[in-house]
Amino acid sequence: MSFEELVELIEKKEYWALKEELSLLNEADIAEYMDELNTKDTLLVFRLLGKEKAALVFAEFSKATQNEIAAGITEGELATVMEDLSFDDMIDALGDLPSNLVQKLIAKATPEKRKMINQFLGYPEDSAGSIMTIEFVKLRKKMTVGEALAHIKETGLERETVYTNYITDSSNHLEGIISLRKLVISESDEVLEDIMDIEVVYVHTDDDQEEVASIFNKYGYLALPVVDSEHRLTGIITVDDILDIIQEEATEDFERMAAISPSDDEYLDLSPFGHALKRLPWLFILMISATLTGRIIQNYEDALAKMTILTSFIPMLMDTGGNTGSQSSTLVIRGLALGELDFDDFFKVIWMEFRTSIIVALLLALVNYFRLLVFSQVAPMVALTVSLALVLTVVTAKLIGALLPMVALKLKTDPAIMAGPLITTIVDATSLMGYFYLATKLLKL
């Protein structure tokens, strides 16, 4: 069913046919369609979905649509949806709903489940604990393959959580793992103890999700066990959630690097005030610090008045400095994020940037020198001054651009903060000082 057909069925009020068509669609497709509908039709379609499908679709929605639905259906209906969500999706949804609603929903759960929900809601944001699920299969090492398969069949768990199974002792300590593949290809009388994998890679509940993502990236696993401080198995994280996290973390870096305060909201879900709020803090800081550069120009007012043409090269120097500094900071920040670089590579990186900057600076300056002589017909001495200032700008910009993210890492802040805009401001000041110093000396102003 295409989106147009869906709209047609709604308009014609052919709800039976609509219900039929919806049952054939994948939950991700339904969620995508519903995002385009108005609130009234969204609720209508949502109520036409079966109980289980409604939960699956709900899990696919953006935060904004989840809140829209939660506000439109009754508390009873919402409680049913919550019950049918997988545990990690439920915790996710609860984290985003208004807190009075969350309290009411939790009150409806069984005491045991309520305790667990509160425990999960208590994990710090973006920690392994906050993204794990409790839906997985626990086995004992004395079980045979046949018993293990029977147990899996009994629990009948959904989706990918069943492909890696966890062997724990009576105190819930993680002892080993075994994949469903291994169980299927082994003889049914073999004992798990003899065939399970005991070199288990695991994460802790309080590990950062970015760290977890890089472990998935490194080992290529489908799921990772999460243990608490006493090495007890408390949950698992599956790779499908990691895809989202990798995108989220990249978005956060993109935003930080463009002087935006990161948030989880989708572009169109924010109001203009929300957008302004994300963007203003850094703009204020950077506007004020750009004043410093203005001061430098004021100090050389007399020199500039004597030779006004010098002013016209300021944009080119500033832009080139900003661009070349951004290049270095971007490469270093990305290298750090992907684990290709770490703080131990400090001197290697500085040395690499130094040599690169010399090559780049000399070529740019050479082109610039002849361009000024031939096309702009400025005096050779002026062309030389501008070109030398360009060399200075490029070399400083590249060194500062590479240095600051590494320093941020050492100071345990996000290297992405030390990106383009901040570096541009610093490079502006140093490059203009160099330019005016060279001008006063070489042109004797």
Place this chain on the structure above:
Amino acid sequence: MSFEELVELIEKKEYWALKEELSLLNEADIAEYMDELNTKDTLLVFRLLGKEKAALVFAEFSKATQNEIAAGITEGELATVMEDLSFDDMIDALGDLPSNLVQKLIAKATPEKRKMINQFLGYPEDSAGSIMTIEFVKLRKKMTVGEALAHIKETGLERETVYTNYITDSSNHLEGIISLRKLVISESDEVLEDIMDIEVVYVHTDDDQEEVASIFNKYGYLALPVVDSEHRLTGIITVDDILDIIQEEATEDFERMAAISPSDDEYLDLSPFGHALKRLPWLFILMISATLTGRIIQNYEDALAKMTILTSFIPMLMDTGGNTGSQSSTLVIRGLALGELDFDDFFKVIWMEFRTSIIVALLLALVNYFRLLVFSQVAPMVALTVSLALVLTVVTAKLIGALLPMVALKLKTDPAIMAGPLITTIVDATSLMGYFYLATKLLKL
């Protein structure tokens, strides 16, 4: 075994102990350790790995280390490694090796395999065909669950490729899929036809890998089938490869947005010349276009000479314009990349940016006006001129920043190219023109 212990064992030449320790380590860890060793020790360790482990470790290496190893071992040894690699990893490795070596390796393969290798090497770079693997299980719809499980046990495939199994007809057309979970929880005499999933999401061999990644993201699958133009099943793509691709695509966008020509090389694997080559093209273009801004300043030389203080506000205006434009372009580019925005949202985005820019511009201008009056003690009329120019700059920058990536999408080029550096250059010119126009009118210069 820690890296230090590894080095110690190498130094003491305790190769038996080393071999023992290596057999206990995960291939990803071994590859990470070996990346820190010199060529001699890398080759030594590589030869101590068992035949199969060597292949697994080889697949984990960066391009540069793969080439280093390939150059250090004999052709016979390399052929053995290639044989033990999984098919997609082998194709990957062949794609990066020197072509004369590739020819020799292909010559050693069986005619059938040779044909397949050549077919796979022929898929366009970054297409679904170039990242798929041929290691998966094909079943027939008339099989029972018991027969299917027996067949899977027989083929004994490695790792995650076995969790989704594909049902094809005699001409290899894809008819349905069934998960290993479903097989395990079903009764052994059920027939696949009755329980298989026929609503199959698939991709084509020539689809772009970015598209493939977004399908994985949307549906959360572990694997996707790849079909050719006649709907014949030619391979599958597994989610672990998608993790790498998402990172790769994000890196490409980061690089494009920082005016760098993207490449697959890790930071430290490139020479300074390689780095310079990635960075120079855009720097040249942007340096030349910044000249335009210089020309604008030259046109207003007389006005500037009359009131030199005006020059000192140029950096603040330029930087704020650049930063605020980058914010908008980054949010739009990222929204497009994640599928949160598309071209249909054109007017919504422009309207959002317009309202946001008004809020941001007025607040920045207000702060700026009083800052200039109180702290810098400039004339009220000058402060007004600068503040109005700031409003103009912010509004234009945000509109251009949002507009250009959308236009790029429409023109079927990568929106990421229309990012910060390019927009900065355009915004510089428009904002300075506005500034000087306002100055000549308001200050009557």
